[in-house]
Amino acid sequence: MNKLKDKKLFLLDMDGTIYFENTLFPYALEFIDLLNNTKREYVFLTNNSSKSCKVYLDKLNKLGIKASMDNLFTSSLATIYYLNNIKKGATIYVVGTKALKEEFKESGFNVVEDIHHDIDFLVVGYDNELNYQKLVDAVHLLKRDVPFIATNPDLVYPAGKDLFYPDCGSFCHMLEVATGRKPFYLGKPRKEMIELILDKKGYRKEETILIGDRLYTDIACGINAGVTTALVLSGETNEEDLLTSPFKPDYVFDSIKDIYDIIK
């Protein structure tokens, strides 16, 4: 592990790491500017598959952060890469938002709205437009032995102070209880989430650091991929969680400002 200052590629979680909802944390902007001015690269990672890439880029740009598709990698994109490798243009049924279905369609998948087709994959995402019919359809497909793919394992989505919404992992647990089938999860903490980026951008593991606020997705992902990890305590994790977690980050900081102070 080389020093923080020597890292060239910064993989950044968003919610809880650089902002909370629509408010940037202090020094988040200065931190990104510093990366830009010192020719370091950054990629924002998110497991949230309910929104399109465009929504994230708009949000980042509105907050004053320079970001293009080159700076973003989502669990939806990881799922698209993964399925494209198995079967290009596959027919899929998506338990997901309209935005997620659009992303699949734009990538050449045949997205169907009912189960009366030869379906190659059932894809479950963080569907905040979920209804009962989609769950019934998913159960039918799982009983038909259709491969079960999930964009991300997160159980909850942080929706506000002490407020959590059920996320993709919770939906999948429900389907698992109903059918006995377990999904193959993409997104963090799967190491492919990072390996795909290193491959695309041509960086080595040693040059890379992952910064995030959640142990079982962010930090676990960095550990699985063999890159340096830094936990920030500005989001979901407190020091007590850290003591009991099997996922131990290389560094722990109060916030992104501490990292800014070290690498500036």
Ligand SMILES: [Mg+2]
């Ligand atoms: Mg987070």
